[in-house]
Amino acid sequence: MEFRAFMVNMIQSELEDVVGRENVSVNEADKLTYGVDYFWVARMWADKGKKPPAPDFIVRPGSAEEVSKILKIANYYKIPVQTWGGGSGSQGSALPMAGGILLDVKRMNRLISLDEKAMTITAETGMIFQTLEWHANAKGLSIMHIPSCLTCGTVGGALAHRGIGILSTKYGKIDDQCLSMEVVLPNGDIINTLPVPKHAAGPDLNQIFIGSEGTLGVMTKASFRLVKLPEARRFRAFLFKDFVTGIEACKEIVQTVKPSIVRLFDEAETVSIIKKVLGFDKRGAFMNMAVEGNARITAIEEEIAMEICAKYGAMDLGAEYGEKWFENRITFFYPGHIMNNPQMFGTMDTISTYDNVERIYWAMKHAVEDNFPNVRFIAHCSHWYDWGTMIYDRFIMDEPPEDPEEAIRLHNQIWNAGVRAAMQNGGVINDHHGVGLKLSRLMKEQYGPAMQVFNGLKKSLDPNGIMNPYKLGL
Ligand SMILES: Cc1cc2nc3c(=O)[nH]c(=O)nc-3n(C[C@H](O)[C@H](O)[C@H](O)COP(=O)(O)OP(=O)(O)OC[C@H]3O[C@@H](n4cnc5c(N)ncnc54)[C@H](O)[C@@H]3O)c2cc1C
Numbered sequence: 001m002e003f004r005a006f007m008v009n010m011i012q013s014e015l016e017d018v019v020g021r022e023n024v025s026v027n028e029a030d031k032l033t034y035g036v037d038y039f040w041v042a043r044m045w046a047d048k049g050k051k052p053p054a055p056d057f058i059v060r061p062g063s064a065e066e067v068s069k070i071l072k073i074a075n076y077y078k079i080p081v082q083t084w085g086g087g088s089g090s091q092g093s094a095l096p097m098a099g100g101i102l103l104d105v106k107r108m109n110r111l112i113s114l115d116e117k118a119m120t121i122t123a124e125t126g127m128i129f130q131t132l133e134w135h136a137n138a139k140g141l142s143i144m145h146i147p148s149c150l151t152c153g154t155v156g157g158a159l160a161h162r163g164i165g166i167l168s169t170k171y172g173k174i175d176d177q178c179l180s181m182e183v184v185l186p187n188g189d190i191i192n193t194l195p196v197p198k199h200a201a202g203p204d205l206n207q208i209f210i211g212s213e214g215t216l217g218v219m220t221k222a223s224f225r226l227v228k229l230p231e232a233r234r235f236r237a238f239l240f241k242d243f244v245t246g247i248e249a250c251k252e253i254v255q256t257v258k259p260s261i262v263r264l265f266d267e268a269e270t271v272s273i274i275k276k277v278l279g280f281d282k283r284g285a286f287m288n289m290a291v292e293g294n295a296r297i298t299a300i301e302e303e304i305a306m307e308i309c310a311k312y313g314a315m316d317l318g319a320e321y322g323e324k325w326f327e328n329r330i331t332f333f334y335p336g337h338i339m340n341n342p343q344m345f346g347t348m349d350t351i352s353t354y355d356n357v358e359r360i361y362w363a364m365k366h367a368v369e370d371n372f373p374n375v376r377f378i379a380h381c382s383h384w385y386d387w388g389t390m391i392y393d394r395f396i397m398d399e400p401p402e403d404p405e406e407a408i409r410l411h412n413q414i415w416n417a418g419v420r421a422a423m424q425n426g427g428v429i430n431d432h433h434g435v436g437l438k439l440s441r442l443m444k445e446q447y448g449p450a451m452q453v454f455n456g457l458k459k460s461l462d463p464n465g466i467m468n469p470y471k472l473g474l
Contacts, residue, residue, distance in 0.1 A: 089153075090438075133146070237321035375396065
């Protein structure tokens with residue numbers, strides 16, 4: 001929407017009336033900082049000196065009531081609203097593509113309660129997740145949501161993208177950890193989901209908002225279950241002759257014991273990233289794992305996992321490389337260790353039941369490497385369920401086209417080829433990074449007629465379509 005003459009000032013003064021003058025900005029330099037998240041296209045675009053997407057107003061609410069008033073103003077003027085947490089998302093989901101109000105929620109960062117009897121913790125969603133975890137740790141407790149973005153993502157961002165942490169194989173995803181939440185609906189109504197997520201009082205409202213990427217409202221508070229910090233955590237690493245043998249072994253491990261970490265790397269990632277970061281210099285499929293909890297139980301779990309790996313012919317690398325992986329779990333993302341601009345890269349992140357994992361892996365690898373010269377495909381499986389696993393697959397191109405428009409064209413062609421290959425073989429387009437702008441166009445292909453359920457929800461909750469336009473295929 002284009003605002004004429006003094007309309008910007010009129011709306012700005014209404015927003016200032018809600019949050020105070022110091023919490024509204026129309027400063028051009030401030031606007032620039034919200035034009036780039038971790039989405040490759042946005043980063044490349046800015047690197048080439050192109051103008052990033054910018055909001056018209058940056059607003060920093062301090063409470064759910066303030067969010068409610070802002071959404072009412074936005075609905076009246078039919079201004080797009082873009083919620084922004086830490087801006088660490090990789091899917092372009094936080095980018096203000098349609099301008100309007102950028103709602104930076106990080107002022108809403110209070111701890112509401114930590115209840116040791118209930119074993120719950122409740123906080124405002126603008127809090128950085130690491131801070132929430134520190135509050136729990138101070139009492140010997142943990143939420144056990146430990147993603148690699150722990151220090152840069154917010155509570156709301158983790159919920160909005162249905163995020164996952166490195167200990168997920170034992171403790172689940174954010175949607176297993178969240179008990180309830182407060183949400184400001186697009187019309188400004190403030191609602192609460194039920195205090196427990198497991199009930200028979202109809203569908204679970206939490207699951208409507210978890211993964212909704214700011215398209216159905218603004219989550220303002222959330223409660224999580226707590227668990228005791230583990231008495232023991234034991235690490236171990238193995239080398240399988242190939243990725244496919246490793247998948248079979250890991251499936252048997254998670255069907256038998258409950259490890260917290262299981263990371264299995266394909267041959268290409270073993271000789272590239274694992275070699276570079278951990279200094280491990282052998283060919284095959286590297287796997288690191290951890291078991292944790294009660295010391296006696298973990299010792300038995302580790303023994304059983306070792307027996308299973310031996311049955312599949314794996315080389316036991318001992319504790320050293322398992323510990324090394326854990327120590328480097330964040331440094332994997334440091335410059336020099338991982339892909340970075342000007343390289344072109346993307347994490348396709350696919351999830352499926354066990355019967356399809358191998359097929360999807362090969363279909364994606366061929367779709368990417370056979371159709372696009374000079375593009376490499378590497379993968380690992382990092383989050384395991386009783387019924388399947390996710391493939392954290394990446395494509396990498398060292399010398400993408402210089403021209404930013406050509407680069408976007410090629411980027412999207414590679415994504416389409418890889419993701420369609422996954423879908424055609426029974427995969428789902430994403431495990432935990434979300435859809436955002438990056439995969440928005442593929443949502444209809446993923447869901448088919450089922451997409452009408454989301455469209456209906458969107459129309460009824462957000463009839464003016466103001467919340468986070470162009471994202472999630474809505
Ligand atoms: C180095 C690195 C490592 C990463 N590792 C992981 C990982 O291990 N696991 C993982 O899951 N992800 C990972 N990510 C991806 C990303 O960090 C997560 O998706 C994270 O949860 C995003 O949080 P954020 O606060 O930065 O959200 P943003 O990027 O600010 O926003 C993401 C989406 O959430 C919406 N949103 C934010 N707050 C709210 C709210 N309160 N109410 C409604 N909608 C809201 C936004 O509108 C947007 O659609 C990683 C990213 C980086 C850069």
